[in-house]
Amino acid sequence: MAAHEPSGHDFMDLEVPEYAYMFGFLQMDGHLHQGAGQKGRLTAEVNARDIALLYRFKQLTPYNSSVTQRTRSTNFAEAHTSATWSMCSLEARTRINALGLPYGRKSKDIAPPRVAFRARDYVRGIVDADGSVGYTSQGLPFVSLTTASTAIAAFFCDHTRDLTGAERTIKRNTRDGIYNVLYLKEPAQTLAADLYYPGCLSLQRKQDKAESLAEWSRPVGMRMVPTQRRWTPAEDRALLRIGDSSAAADRLGRSEKSCHMRLWRLRTGRVPAPSEQ
Numbered sequence: 349m350a351a352h353e354p355s356g357h358d359f360m361d362l363e364v365p366e367y368a369y370m371f372g373f374l375q376m377d378g379h380l381h382q383g384a385g386q387k388g389r390l391t392a393e394v395n396a397r398d399i400a401l402l403y404r405f406k407q408l409t410p411y412n413s414s415v416t417q418r419t420r421s422t423n424f425a426e427a428h429t430s431a432t433w434s435m436c437s438l439e440a441r442t443r444i445n446a447l448g449l450p451y452g453r454k455s456k457d458i459a460p461p462r463v464a465f466r467a468r469d470y471v472r473g474i475v476d477a478d479g480s481v482g483y484t485s486q487g488l489p490f491v492s493l494t495t496a497s498t499a500i501a502a503f504f505c506d507h508t509r510d511l512t513g514a515e516r517t518i519k520r521n522t523r524d525g526i527y528n529v530l531y532l533k534e535p536a537q538t539l540a541a542d543l544y545y546p547g548c549l550s551l552q553r554k555q556d557k558a559e560s561l562a563e564w565s566r567p568v569g570m571r572m573v574p575t576q577r578r579w580t581p582a583e584d585r586a587l588l589r590i591g592d593s594s595a596a597a598d599r600l601g602r603s604e605k606s607c608h609m610r611l612w613r614l615r616t617g618r619v620p621a622p623s624e625q
Contacts, residue, residue: 359410362465366408369549371447372464372473373401375458376495380451386438388451393432398551401476404434411437439568459499466501471507472543474500476550481540481557485531490560491539492530502528512538513578517605537561579610581622587611588621 362368378392381525402415413435422428425496435441445451447461460470475481479493497519505516514535518527531539544550544558566572583600590596593608602608613619 357618362447362461362463365466365469366404366549368466368469369473369476370405371444371449371461372470372534373477374444374473375454375500376451376474376477380398380441380445381455382451383509386560387436387443388438389434389435389436389450390441392446393430396429396431397553399431401549401551402431404549405433409435409440411435411440413437453605455496456498458497460503465505468543468545469548471504472548472550474504475543476554481544481554481561483561484566487564489536489540489564490530490531490532490537491543491558492528494529495527496525496545498527500612501529501573502616504529506613506618508535508539511542517609533564533566535566584610584614584619584622585624589615 357364357367360367360371362371365565374390374392377394378390380388380390382388392405396417399415399417401408404412405561407413413433415431415433417429417431419427419429423532447463448459450457474495475491475493479491481491482489484490493501493595495501495504501518505518508531509515512531512535516529516531518529520527540558540561544555548555573594583602586600587596587607587610588600591611596602596607596611597604614621
């Protein structure tokens with residue numbers, strides 16, 4: 349067994365914070381390779397400066413795994429050193445695959461797990477893998493996520509909305525079809541403080557950045573845009589009954605974009621359907 353595997357829990361029990369984080373990170377930055385027969389391996393490659401995280405993955409894994417380094421030339425640097433965590437266990441790969449990490453190319457296909465899981469630790473994992481935390485060139489705190497998966501982008505927005513009240517309408521950019529979700533100022537501060545709590549498993553450099561966001565305060569005179577009002581069960585019932593975002597916008601006094609996104613979330617189960625009254 350791994351030296352620091354969470355006591356009393358099975359491997360990849362997503363109600364354990366460390367495993368929820370690890371699975372989110374692997375969904376975004378990991379890769380399941382299918383070999384001949386039952387052969388294969390799971391890998392995750394990061395910049396060598398983040399190698400400490402891969403050693404934590406090794407500690408959390410009760411199967412044989414390894415961490416290696418290599419230096420090669422890339423489009424961005426003549427000598428780039430990366431670190432890779434690798435695991436071949438069929439039992440472990442089967443478990444991770446069943447939770448929602450496909451073999452091969454998976455950027456558009458991944459989705460949040462369908463089992464119970466620790467949401468904020470899972471979200472921290474996807475942000476550490478494919479997101480950013482810090483300050484803009486204008487000195488504004490931000491948290492962002494880049495993903496090709498509609499389900500992941502929608503879940504990230506839902507989680508942040510429930511936490512901060514900030515609404516986002518996701519849309520793929522026209523250049524490469526990727527979702528770029530961005531939160532600024534107070535919503536970014538609230539999100540970062542919730543995700544990167546003391547003692548959590550994370551990339552240390554992003555943990556440090558997240559903690560630094562608390563130092564920002566809104567300058568005197570900077571206008572504050574009111575947070576969009578939350579949807580009520582009565583509005584959800586009316587939206588489902590009307591069934592058309594344009595007509596619902598007129599009836600409910602909301603934007604058509606907001607109604608369209610809320611209707612999609614209700615129909616796909618991203619948010620619970622309201623009880624009938």
